[in-house]
Amino acid sequence: MTSSAHVTLRGVTKVFPASDGGPGVHALGPIDIDIRKGEFFAVVGPSGCGKSTMLELLAGLTTPTEGEIEFEGKPIRDIPEGVGVVFQEDACFPWLSVEGNVAFGLRRSNLSADEKARKVAAVIKMMGLSEFSGTYPAQLSGGMRQRVCIARTLVVEPRLILLDEPFGALDQQTRLLMGDEVLRLWRETGATVFLITHALDEAAMLADRIGVMSARPGTLIDVVETKWPADRDSRIVERENFGALTSRLWKSLRDESMKTMGRMGI
Amino acid sequence: MIQSDRRQLINVAILIVGILVFWEIAYLIVGELAMRSPHETFAFTWKLMQTDLFWGHVSETMQAFAMALAIAVGLGLLIGFTLAIHKLSGDAMEPMLVALYSIPKITLYPIILLAFGLGMSAKVAFGAIHGVIPVALFTLNAVRATKPILIKTGRVLKLPPAAMVRTILFPAAVPEIFTGIRVGFSLTLIGTVLGEMFASQRGMGYLLMNAISLYNVDLIMAVTFLLCVFASVVNTALLIIDHRLHHGA
Numbered sequence: 001m002t003s004s005a006h007v008t009l010r011g012v013t014k015v016f017p018a019s020d021g022g023p024g025v026h027a028l029g030p031i032d033i034d035i036r037k038g039e040f041f042a043v044v045g046p047s048g049c050g051k052s053t054m055l056e057l058l059a060g061l062t063t064p065t066e067g068e069i070e071f072e073g074k075p076i077r078d079i080p081e082g083v084g085v086v087f088q089e090d091a092c093f094p095w096l097s098v099e100g101n102v103a104f105g106l107r108r109s110n111l112s113a114d115e116k117a118r119k120v121a122a123v124i125k126m127m128g129l130s131e132f133s134g135t136y137p138a139q140l141s142g143g144m145r146q147r148v149c150i151a152r153t154l155v156v157e158p159r160l161i162l163l164d165e166p167f168g169a170l171d172q173q174t175r176l177l178m179g180d181e182v183l184r185l186w187r188e189t190g191a192t193v194f195l196i197t198h199a200l201d202e203a204a205m206l207a208d209r210i211g212v213m214s215a216r217p218g219t220l221i222d223v224v225e226t227k228w229p230a231d232r233d234s235r236i237v238e239r240e241n242f243g244a245l246t247s248r249l250w251k252s253l254r255d256e257s258m259k260t261m262g263r264m265g266i
Numbered sequence: 267m268i269q270s271d272r273r274q275l276i277n278v279a280i281l282i283v284g285i286l287v288f289w290e291i292a293y294l295i296v297g298e299l300a301m302r303s304p305h306e307t308f309a310f311t312w313k314l315m316q317t318d319l320f321w322g323h324v325s326e327t328m329q330a331f332a333m334a335l336a337i338a339v340g341l342g343l344l345i346g347f348t349l350a351i352h353k354l355s356g357d358a359m360e361p362m363l364v365a366l367y368s369i370p371k372i373t374l375y376p377i378i379l380l381a382f383g384l385g386m387s388a389k390v391a392f393g394a395i396h397g398v399i400p401v402a403l404f405t406l407n408a409v410r411a412t413k414p415i416l417i418k419t420g421r422v423l424k425l426p427p428a429a430m431v432r433t434i435l436f437p438a439a440v441p442e443i444f445t446g447i448r449v450g451f452s453l454t455l456i457g458t459v460l461g462e463m464f465a466s467q468r469g470m471g472y473l474l475m476n477a478i479s480l481y482n483v484d485l486i487m488a489v490t491f492l493l494c495v496f497a498s499v500v501n502t503a504l505l506i507i508d509h510r511l512h513h514g515a
Contacts, residue, residue, distance in 0.1 A: 083422075084422070091416060
C-alpha cells in the first residue's frame with residue numbers, strides 16, 4: 001500500500017462458481033489499483049464487466065476468489081466499519097418516514113438519543129430534506145428518495161462512500177443536479193468516493209480519476225486523470241477539454257462494448 | 267368528510283339495501299318453511315339478545331375464537347418466517363402446506379376430537395388449524411418477496427440476524443402478512459363455529475346445531491345473521507387496514 005492509498009486492490013479476481021460444478025464464471029480481474037484518500041474515483045465499463053462486483057468486494061458483501069483488498073491498511077474480510085454504500089435501486093424503507101430512514105443508519109451507534117437526533121437533523125438539512133422529514137418515501141420523487149438513501153449513508157460519517165450507479169434511474173437534469181450535490185458532499189465530508197457508472201459524462205464530470213474496465217472478465221485497461229479543481233460542479237461540462245476527456249473514455253471503451261454486444265448477439 | 271369517504275358510505279348503503287332486498291325475495295320464494303323475512307329475523311334477534319343464556323353462548327364462542335386466532339396467527343408467523351429464512355425447508359414444506367390448505371379440514375375433525383376430547387380445547391384446535399395455514403403461506407411468500415436491496419442495505423449497516431428480522435424483514439412483510447391474518451380470521455371463525463356445531467355443549471355453533479335439530483327457524487336465522495354481521499364488520503375493518511398498509515403509509 002502506498003502512503004496516500006486509502007483503498008488498495010492487489011490481484012483481485014472474482015470467479016462465480018457454476019451450479020453444475022463446471023468451471024464457473026470469471027467475472028472480474030485481476031485488478032490492481034490504489035485509491036487515494038479523499039479521492040473521487042469513478043469506474044466505467046461495458047455492461048456485465050464486473051463493475052458492481054468490484055463495488056460489492058469493496059463493501060465486503062462478497063469476498064475475492066484471489067487477491068487482497070485493503071481499506072485503511074486492513075484487509076477487508078467482512079463488511080468494514082467506516083464504509084457506506086448507496087445503491088442504484090430504491091433502498092428506502094417504505095414503512096419509515098424520511099427521518100426514520102435516515103436515523104436507521106445510526107441503529108448500531110452508541111450515541112445518546114439527543115446526539116443521534118442532532119446528527120439526523122443535520123444530515124437531513126444538508127441534503128435539503130428538512131421540510132420532508134415526516135414524509136414517507138411513497139410520497140417522494142425518485143430523486144428525493146435517492147437523496148434519502150444518500151443521507152442514510154452519510155449519517156454514519158463513512159470514510160469511504162461507495163456509489164453503485166446511484167443516479168441510474170433518474171432523468172438527465174436530476175442526474176446533473178444530484179451530481180452537484182454529491183460533489184458538494186464529497187468536499188464537505190472529505191470522504192473517499194468510489195463511483196460505479198455507465199455514463200461517461202457523469203464519470204468525467206464527477207471524478208478525479210476514472211478507471212476504464214474491459215469486457216468480462218473486467219480488468220482496468222486505462223486510468224484517466226481528469227485534473228479538475230476540487231470546487232467543480234456540473235458546469236464543468238462547458239469546458240473545452242470535457243469533450244476531449246469523454247472522447248478518450250469512449251475510445252478506450254468502444255472496442256470493449258462491441259465485445260459485450262457481440263457476446264449478447266446484438 | 268372527503269368525497270371518496272362519502273362515495274364509500276353510499277356504496278355500503280346500496281350493498282346493505284341490495285342484500286335486504288335479495289333476502290326478502292328469497293324468503294318470498296322459499297317461504298316460512300326454511301326462512302324468515304329480514305324484519306322477523308331482526309325482531310327475534312333483538313329478543314334473543316335480551317337473554318343471559320344467549321350471551322353465555324356468545325362469550326364461549328368469542329373465547330374459543332380469540333384463542334384459536336391467537337394460536338393461528340402466532341404459529342402461522344413462526345412457521346412462515348422459519349420456512350422463508352431456511353430456504354431448503356421452505357421449498358420442501360410449501361407444497362405440503364398448499365396441499366393441507368386445499369383439503370377439507372372437516373376430514374381431520376375425528377382426529378382432533380380423539381386428541382382433545384369434547385369441549386373448549388377441541389374447538390380451539392379446530393379453529394386454529396383452519397387459520398394457521400393461510401397465515402403461514404402468506405408470511406412465507408411475503409418474507410420471500412422482500413426486495414433484496416433492503417436486505418443488502420441491512421447487511422451493509424451490519425445488522426445482526428435478529429435485528430434484520432425485526433427491523434427489515436418483518437416490517438417489509440407486514441402488508442402481506444396482514445392479508446394472511448385477514449384470510450386466517452375468516453377461516454378460524456368458520457373452524458371454531460364448525461367445532462362447536464359437531465362436538466360442543468356451548469357456543470354459537472352449538473346454538474345453531476340445536477336450533478336445526480329442534481327445527482327452530484327463528485333461532486337458525488338469528489344466529490346465522492349475527493355470525494354474518496360479526497364476520498362482515500370485523501372483515502371490513504381488517505380490509506380497511508389492509509388497504510392502508512398496501513397503499514403506503
